[in-house]
Amino acid sequence: MLLEIRNLKTYFFTSRGIVKAVDDVSLSLDEGQVLGLAGESGCGKSTLAYSIIRLIPPPGLTVGGKILFENTDILELDNDTFRKEYRMKKISMVFQGAMQALTPVYTVGEQLYEVFKYHMDVNYDEAKSLMEEQLKSVALDPSIMRRYPHELSGGQKQRVMIAMALLLKPKLVIADEPTTALDVIVQAQILNLLKQLQSKYGTSMILISHDLSIIAELADKVGIMYAGKLVEIAPALDIYKDPLHPYTQKLLKSIPRLKQKVEKLEFIPGVPPDLRNPPSGCRFHPRCPYVMDICKKVEPQLVEIKPNHYVACHLYSEGGKR
Amino acid sequence: MPKPLIIAENIMKWFPITRGLKGALQRLPVIYARAVDNISFTIYQGETFAMVGESGSGKTTTGRLLLKLLDLTGGEAYYGSIPLSKLSGNPLKAFRRQAQMIFQDPYSSLDPRFTIGASLEEPLIIHKITKSDEERKELVAKILEDVRMIPPEEYTWRFPHQLSGGQRQRIAIARALMLRPKFIVADEPVSMLDVSIRAEILELMRSLKEKYNLTYLYITHDLSTARFIANRIAVLYLGKIVELGNADDVIEDPLHPYTQALVAAVPEPDPELRFKLKEIKVVGEIPSSVFIPPGCRFHPRCPYVMDICKKVEPQLVEIKPNHYVACHLYSGNKLYEEVVKNEKAANVRQI
Numbered sequence: 001m002l003l004e005i006r007n008l009k010t011y012f013f014t015s016r017g018i019v020k021a022v023d024d025v026s027l028s029l030d031e032g033q034v035l036g037l038a039g040e041s042g043c044g045k046s047t048l049a050y051s052i053i054r055l056i057p058p059p060g061l062t063v064g065g066k067i068l069f070e071n072t073d074i075l076e077l078d079n080d081t082f083r084k085e086y087r088m089k090k091i092s093m094v095f096q097g098a099m100q101a102l103t104p105v106y107t108v109g110e111q112l113y114e115v116f117k118y119h120m121d122v123n124y125d126e127a128k129s130l131m132e133e134q135l136k137s138v139a140l141d142p143s144i145m146r147r148y149p150h151e152l153s154g155g156q157k158q159r160v161m162i163a164m165a166l167l168l169k170p171k172l173v174i175a176d177e178p179t180t181a182l183d184v185i186v187q188a189q190i191l192n193l194l195k196q197l198q199s200k201y202g203t204s205m206i207l208i209s210h211d212l213s214i215i216a217e218l219a220d221k222v223g224i225m226y227a228g229k230l231v232e233i234a235p236a237l238d239i240y241k242d243p244l245h246p247y248t249q250k251l252l253k254s255i256p257r258l259k260q261k262v263e264k265l266e267f268i269p270g271v272p273p274d275l276r277n278p279p280s281g282c283r284f285h286p287r288c289p290y291v292m293d294i295c296k297k298v299e300p301q302l303v304e305i306k307p308n309h310y311v312a313c314h315l316y317s318e319g320g321k322r
Numbered sequence: 323m324p325k326p327l328i329i330a331e332n333i334m335k336w337f338p339i340t341r342g343l344k345g346a347l348q349r350l351p352v353i354y355a356r357a358v359d360n361i362s363f364t365i366y367q368g369e370t371f372a373m374v375g376e377s378g379s380g381k382t383t384t385g386r387l388l389l390k391l392l393d394l395t396g397g398e399a400y401y402g403s404i405p406l407s408k409l410s411g412n413p414l415k416a417f418r419r420q421a422q423m424i425f426q427d428p429y430s431s432l433d434p435r436f437t438i439g440a441s442l443e444e445p446l447i448i449h450k451i452t453k454s455d456e457e458r459k460e461l462v463a464k465i466l467e468d469v470r471m472i473p474p475e476e477y478t479w480r481f482p483h484q485l486s487g488g489q490r491q492r493i494a495i496a497r498a499l500m501l502r503p504k505f506i507v508a509d510e511p512v513s514m515l516d517v518s519i520r521a522e523i524l525e526l527m528r529s530l531k532e533k534y535n536l537t538y539l540y541i542t543h544d545l546s547t548a549r550f551i552a553n554r555i556a557v558l559y560l561g562k563i564v565e566l567g568n569a570d571d572v573i574e575d576p577l578h579p580y581t582q583a584l585v586a587a588v589p590e591p592d593p594e595l596r597f598k599l600k601e602i603k604v605v606g607e608i609p610s611s612v613f614i615p616p617g618c619r620f621h622p623r624c625p626y627v628m629d630i631c632k633k634v635e636p637q638l639v640e641i642k643p644n645h646y647v648a649c650h651l652y653s654g655n656k657l658y659e660e661v662v663k664n665e666k667a668a669n670v671r672q673i
C-alpha cells in the first residue's frame with residue numbers, strides 16, 4: 001500500500017464558523033493505482049488533496065487523522081523534512097486552475113529549474129538535459145523553455161504543469177481538475193498524455209474531477225465525496241455498472257451523454273449543504289429519494305458491502321431495504 | 323413551415339488589433355482579429371440553435387452581434403424583417419426588451435451589492451414596465467417560481483454570494499426573462515457549473531422555452547449539452563461555420579473532419595475506456611484569429627489535408643438534406659460542384 005488515509009479531518013476555522021471540509025475520511029491507494037475522486041463543487045475534493053500535500057490554505061488545519069505514505073505518517077513530519085523529502089520528490093500535485101499558477105515574469109525553463117535547484121545539487125546545464133527530456137515526454141518542444149507563460153496556449157501551459165509535477169519522478173501525483181478550462185480536443189490530448197505517462201512510469205495518481213466521464217478515462221478505483229464525507233468507494237467498474245449509494249446513482253444519471261439520445265435528464269433536487277452546519281445523520285438525507293427515519297438521526301458508516309466496494313448508506317445496513 | 327426569427331447574412335466582425343506606439347509611429351498597416359468572418363444562417367421561431375466551437379472560434383462575438391451589442395463590420399443581421407444595422411430609437415428599445423442574453427459566469431453576471439429582488443426589479447424599472455411597487459414584486463415572485471426558486475420570499479432578500487452556483491444561474495435566467503423576451507442568447511450558461519447541476523438548468527431552459535415560446539441561440543463548447551437541448555447545431559471554427567445540420571445528424575454522422583474530432587474527443591462515462599488511448603487525429607490547437615491560415619482555415623490541423631485545401635477556401639454546401647459542410651473532401655458531390663461553380667462566378671472573396 002502506497003497511501004493510507006485514516007479518519008482525516010481538515011477544517012476551515014472561519015469567522016463565521018467551522019467549515020468541516022474533510023470530515024473523517026479514510027481511503028487507501030496501492031502503488032501504480034489511479035484513484036478518481038468525484039463529487040459536487042465544495043464537497044472537499046481539493047481540501048483532501050491539499051491535506052495530502054500539506055498546503056492547506058489558511059484558515060484551514062488538519063485537526064485529526066493520519067496520512068500514511070509508505071507507512072510514514074506524513075502529518076507527523078516537520079515542515080522542512082516534508083518540503084525537502086516529500087513534496088515534489090515523492091508526492092506532487094497539478095493544481096486546480098494551475099494554468100494561472102505559472103509565474104509570468106520567469107521563462108518556463110527558469111521555473112522548471114527552480115524545482116531542481118531546491119531539491120538537488122545541480123547547475124543549470126546539468127538540469128537542462130533532464131528538463132528537455134521531461135518536456136519531450138509531455139509532447140512539448142524543448143525550445144519552449146525560453147518562452148514566457150503568456151506566450152503559451154492553455155494546453156501548452158497545462159503540459160508544462162504536468163512536466164513540472166513529474167520532474168522528480170514522484171510516486172504519487174495528484175491532478176486536481178487538470179482539464180477543466182481546456183477545450184474538448186485539448187482535454188482529450190491531455191487525458192491521453194496522462195494515460196501514457198501513468199503507464200510508462202507506473203506512477204500512482206489521484207485524479208480529481210466533478211465529471212465522472214473524465215474520471216472514467218483513467219481511474220482504477222473511484223471515490224465519491226458528498227459534503228466532506230466519502231460516501232462510496234469501489235473499483236471503477238463497480239461504481240459505473242453497479243453504483244450503490246443513491247447519490248452516486250443520481251450523479252451518474254445526470255450526465256448529458258453525447259452518443260445516446262436522452263429525452264430527459266435526471267438531476268438532484270436541492271443544493272449541497274452548508275458545511276458549517278451539515279444536516280444531521282446522513283448528510284444526503286434532505287435530497288435523498290429513499291430517506292428513512294434512521295437517516296435523519298444516525299450517521300451511516302462506510303462498510304464493505306461487496307469485495308472492495310464500500311458504501312455509507314443505511315439502505316445497506318441491517319434492517320435496510322436492499 | 324416555421325418562420326425565421328433571426329437571419330444572419332454574411333455577417334462579419336473584425337476587431338482591429340492595436341500594435342502600440344511603435345506600430346503607430348512606423349505606420350504599420352492595421353491588422354485584424356477576424357472573430358466572425360462572413361457567416362450566414364437562420365434561426366427559426368421556437369427553435370434552439372446551438373453554436374458549438376472551441377475557445378476563440380467566435381461564438382460569443384456572434385451572439386453579441388445578433389443582439390446588437392456589437393456593430394457589424396460587414397453583412398447584415400435581421401430580427402424578423404428588421405435589419406439590425408438600421409435599428410435606433412424606439413424600435414431599438416423594443417428590440418432590447420425582446421432580445422436578451424444569459425452569460426457564462428453566474429458569479430459575475432449579477433451585481434454583488436444588489437439583493438436578488440433588486441436585481442430582478444431593475445430591468446422593470448429601466449424599461450418602465452410596471453406601475454406600482456406591488457405589481458413589480460408580484461412579477462418578481464412569479465418569475466422566481468418559474469425558475470423554481472420556491473418560495474420566492476426565501477430568495478428575494480438574499481445577495482448573490484448567499485446562493486449556490488446553480489441558483490445564481492437560475493437567477494440570471496430569471497433576469498433575462500423579466501421583460502418577456504422572444505429571443506435569448508445563452509452564452510455557455512452551464513459550462514461553469516458542475517455536471518450534476520447542468521442537467522437541472524438545461525431542463526429548466528427547455529421547459530421555459532415551451533412556456534414562453536422562446537427561441538434560443540445556445541452557445542457552448544460542449545457537444546453533449548448541445549445535443550440535449552438543440553434542434554440544430556452549427557459548428558464554428560475560427561470565425562467560420564464548418565458544419566450545420568440537425569443536432570442528431572451532426573453528432574451521429576459528422577461530416578467535417580473537425581466535427582469528427584470534436585465528437586471523438588468527448589469523454590464517456592465508461593470505465594472500459596481507460597485501457598485505450600482516444601484516437602485524436604487532429605493535431606495542435608486552434609490558432610489565433612489574427613493569423614488565419616489560407617484556404618481551408620482548418621488545414622494545418624486536418625488529418626486529410628490535400629493540396630487544394632491550402633489554396634481554396636471551401637464553401638458551406640448542402641451535402642445531405644439539411645446537412646451542410648464546408649470541406650473539399652466532399653467536392654465529388656454534385657451539389658457541391660454546383661455551388662462552388664456559382665460562388666466562383668460570383669467572385670467570392672478569397673483570402
Ligand SMILES: Nc1ncnc2c1ncn2[C@@H]1O[C@H](COP(=O)(O)OP(=O)(O)OP(=O)(O)O)[C@@H](O)[C@H]1O
Pocket residue numbers: 012014019021039040041042043044045046047048057058059060096210275
Ligand atoms: N480558504 C478557505 N476558507 C474557508 N473555507 C474554505 C476555504 N477553502 C475551501 N473552503 C470551503 O471548504 C469546502 C470544500 O472546498 P474544496 O475547495 O475542497 O471543494 P472542492 O470539492 O474542491 O470544490 P470544487 O469542485 O469547487 O473545486 C467548501 O465548503 C469551501 O467553501
Ligand SMILES: Nc1ncnc2c1ncn2[C@@H]1O[C@H](COP(=O)(O)OP(=O)(O)OP(=O)(O)O)[C@@H](O)[C@H]1O
Pocket residue numbers: 337338355356357358375376377378379380381382383384543610611612
Ligand atoms: N473586443 C475584442 N477585441 C479584439 N479581439 C477580440 C475582441 N473580442 C473577441 N476578440 C477575438 O475574437 C476571437 C473570437 O472571440 P470570441 O470571444 O467570440 O470567441 P468564443 O468562441 O466565444 O470563445 P470562448 O469559448 O473562449 O468564449 C478571439 O480570437 C478573440 O481574441
Ligand code: SF4
Pocket residue numbers: 245246247282283284285286288289290291292295300312313314315
Ligand atoms: S443513508 Fe438514508 S438518506 Fe442517506 S443516502 Fe442512504 S437512504 Fe439516503
Ligand code: SF4
Pocket residue numbers: 578579580618619620621622624625626627628631636648649650651
Ligand atoms: S477542406 Fe481540406 S483541410 Fe479543410 S477540413 Fe476538408 S480536407 Fe481538411
Ligand SMILES: [Mg+2]
Pocket residue numbers: 045046047096176
Ligand atoms: Mg476543488
Ligand SMILES: [Mg+2]
Pocket residue numbers: 381382383509
Ligand atoms: Mg465566448
